[in-house]
Amino acid sequence: MSKGVTKQSDDFAKWYTDVVRQAKLADYGPVKGTMVIRPYGYAIWENFQRILDRMFKDTGHVNAYFPLFIPEHFMHKEAEHVEGFAPEVAVVTHGGGKKLEEPLVVRPTSETIIWNMYKKWISSYRDLPLLINQWANVVRWEMRTRLFLRTTEFLWQEGHTAHATAEEAEEETLKILEVYRTFAEDFMAMPVITGQKSESEKFAGAVRTYSIEAMMRDGKALQSGTSHYLGQNFARAFEVTFQNTDNQEELVYATSWGVSTRLVGGLIMSHGDDKGLILPPRVAPYQVVIIPIYRDDTRALVMEEVNNLVDQLDKVNVRTTVDDDQKSSPGFKFNEWEMKGVPMRVEIGPKDVEKGQAVVVIRHSGEKHFIKLTELAAFLDSHVEIIQDQLFQRALDFREENTHTATTWDEFKDIIENKGGFVKAFWNGSADVEEKIKDETKATIRCIPFDQPEAAGKCIYTGEDSTQQVIFAKAY
RNA sequence: CGGGGUGUGGCGCAGCCCGGUAGCGCGCUUCGUUCGGGACGAAGAGGUCGAAGGUUCAAAUCCUUUCACCCCGACCA
Numbered sequence: 130m131s132k133g134v135t136k137q138s139d140d141f142a143k144w145y146t147d148v149v150r151q152a153k154l155a156d157y158g159p160v161k162g163t164m165v166i167r168p169y170g171y172a173i174w175e176n177f178q179r180i181l182d183r184m185f186k187d188t189g190h191v192n193a194y195f196p197l198f199i200p201e202h203f204m205h206k207e208a209e210h211v212e213g214f215a216p217e218v219a220v221v222t223h224g225g226g227k228k229l230e231e232p233l234v235v236r237p238t239s240e241t242i243i244w245n246m247y248k249k250w251i252s253s254y255r256d257l258p259l260l261i262n263q264w265a266n267v268v269r270w271e272m273r274t275r276l277f278l279r280t281t282e283f284l285w286q287e288g289h290t291a292h293a294t295a296e297e298a299e300e301e302t303l304k305i306l307e308v309y310r311t312f313a314e315d316f317m318a319m320p321v322i323t324g325q326k327s328e329s330e331k332f333a334g335a336v337r338t339y340s341i342e343a344m345m346r347d348g349k350a351l352q353s354g355t356s357h358y359l360g361q362n363f364a365r366a367f368e369v370t371f372q373n374t375d376n377q378e379e380l381v382y383a384t385s386w387g388v389s390t391r392l393v394g395g396l397i398m399s400h401g402d403d404k405g406l407i408l409p410p411r412v413a414p415y416q417v418v419i420i421p422i423y424r425d426d427t428r429a430l431v432m433e434e435v436n437n438l439v440d441q442l443d444k445v446n447v448r449t450t451v452d453d454d455q456k457s458s459p460g461f462k463f464n465e466w467e468m469k470g471v472p473m474r475v476e477i478g479p480k481d482v483e484k485g486q487a488v489v490v491i492r493h494s495g496e497k498h499f500i501k502l503t504e505l506a507a508f509l510d511s512h513v514e515i516i517q518d519q520l521f522q523r524a525l526d527f528r529e530e531n532t533h534t535a536t537t538w539d540e541f542k543d544i545i546e547n548k549g550g551f552v553k554a555f556w557n558g559s560a561d562v563e564e565k566i567k568d569e570t571k572a573t574i575r576c577i578p579f580d581q582p583e584a585a586g587k588c589i590y591t592g593e594d595s596t597q598q599v600i601f602a603k604a605y
Numbered sequence: 606c607g608g609g610g611u612g613u614g615g616c617g618c619a620g621c622c623c624g625g626u627a628g629c630g631c632g633c634u635u636c637g638u639u640c641g642g643g644a645c646g647a648a649g650a651g652g653u654c655g656a657a658g659g660u661u662c663a664a665a666u667c668c669u670u671u672c673a674c675c676c677c678g679a680c681c682a
Contacts, residue, residue, distance in 0.1 A: 133643090142676095157674090161673085161674070213681095216680070216681095217680075217681070238682090267682090269681070269682080271680075271681060271682095272606090272679080272680055272681080273676095273677095273678090273680085273681090278682085279681065279682075283682075285682075332682095340682095351682095352681095352682065353682085354682085355682070387682070388682080389682050390682090391682055392682095420641095422640070422641055423640075424639080424640065455640090457640090457643085457644095458639080458640050458642085458643075458644055459640060459641060459642070459643095460640085460641085460642035460643050460644080461642085461643045461644085462642090462643090463641095463642050463643080464642070464643050465643080476641065478640095478641055479641095480641075481641090488641080605681095605682095
């Protein structure tokens with residue numbers, strides 16, 4: 130493996146792939162479009178899972194697990210749903226050496242099988258709300274794939290809830306969107322824009338789709354999580370009704386929502402630089418890496434301080450690893466752990482021990498601090514949050530710098546072509562116009578943000594009066 | 606599916622035009638010296654040249670067929 134990675138400015142896509150592979154996050158699987166998530170990458174995903182799972186439980190949800198295989202005819206019950214997913218489902222036609230009576234669809238998402246079950250479980254308003262989440266793999270046969278961002282099989286969580294009223298379901302949809310926003314911003318240090326998807330970008334089978342949209346360091350948008358208000362579409366398709374307090378039968382109201390391993394890709398592209406990954410401390414597998422520097426005669430001396438520091442960091446729950454591999458030099462280790470994005474590096478050598486200090490290097494800023502050993506643990510502990518905040522602020526500043534407002538079509542095209550990033554512009558709400566803009570510029574409507582300007586404006590394409598300002602961008 | 610490209614030790618590649626003993630760098634193994642920004646030396650291990658067929662005394666190299674993967678476009682978390 131060669132030293133370093135392709136520079137972001139040379140080829141961002143190549144940089145991304147280089148980092149994923151050199152930081153040992155993931156590797157290509159033998160089947161086209163599949164990905165092996167390696168231990169270091171999986172550790173990040175496990176951190177995501179741990180944090181999100183807690184948030185879901187704190188908002189009243191429970192976990193369950195539904196089967197991978199779905200009878201093919203289930204997919205046909207909801208018209209929009211089948212139309213949306215038909216081209217990308219994998220179908221199993223044989224089992225046990227025989228052709229199956231009915232082919233089985235490998236789930237691209239679980240609405241159908243879940244609502245098939247909910248029909249059995251829901252009969253009264255007393256059974257509602259039903260708030261279930263599952264952690265699972267799903268398969269979507271994509272034409273073009275990229276590690277983490279779009280793979281044939283991916284890991285995600287999908288929440289599926291059933292409610293007695295439309296208001297309550299809508300409230301749930303937005304509550305989860307807020308969970309996603311909090312997770313992205315407070316843990317991944319990835320600022321996001323919350324809003325509603327346009328009709329053409331919404332989930333197949335949803336009434337409304339909301340999303341969080343993040344800006345990557347190349348200015349492109351990444352849809353990072355979606356929350357759908359499904360209305361009664363799936364309840365109608367699967368005949369899921371309940372008796373309300375007036376003893377009347379009613380269709381239930383539904384939501385579904387998910388985030389996937391794509392978030393790992395978002396994390397990489399939100400913070401990384403030409404030296405590799407930069408991980409926010411709250412989700413980093415290791416927050417501190419200690420690199421002891423010694424020769425045989427100074428080993429005991431150095432390791433005593435190292436072990437002492439590990440104990441102290443352990444007490445304050447700072448995730449730490451020590452790289453005392455004898456085979457590689459300190460210089461090699463510096464580069465390797467920078468590639469892996471560990472937020473803080475501590476160097477302790479004989480000279481340091483003599484002076485009663487250690488060297489701390491902050492990954493994202495490159496700052497070098499000489500800290501007294503007696504103050505070291507406290508310094509590192511406090512910098513977990515300091516670094517977390519700095520990374521969020523840096524990402525936010527980057528997004529603001531790369532977000533422009535366009536009021537004329539020429540201006541719009543110029544920004545998309547020459548500057549990139551997000552473009553705020555008014556839109557008349559027409560799918561036709563949305564399509565034309567996409568054809569002419571490759572920019573799509575990422576979302577209709579909740580955050581709207583006071584004044585109305587004119588549609589960027591037609592010049593008609595418009596009250597909705599939307600975010601356009603090229604997207605992953 | 607359209608356009609482009611690549612298949613040769615684990616990884617990255619050269620060799621192919623012009624057929625003649627399969628090579629280089631990195632990695633790996635062992636030993637020794639090193640160790641504060643990608644250490645060095647010595648000795649080793651490791652390849653049915655993507656697959657099938659053909660031409661030839663002889664094929665990684667020429668011909669035919671085929672498969673796979675990657676990149677760019679049309680679909681998508």
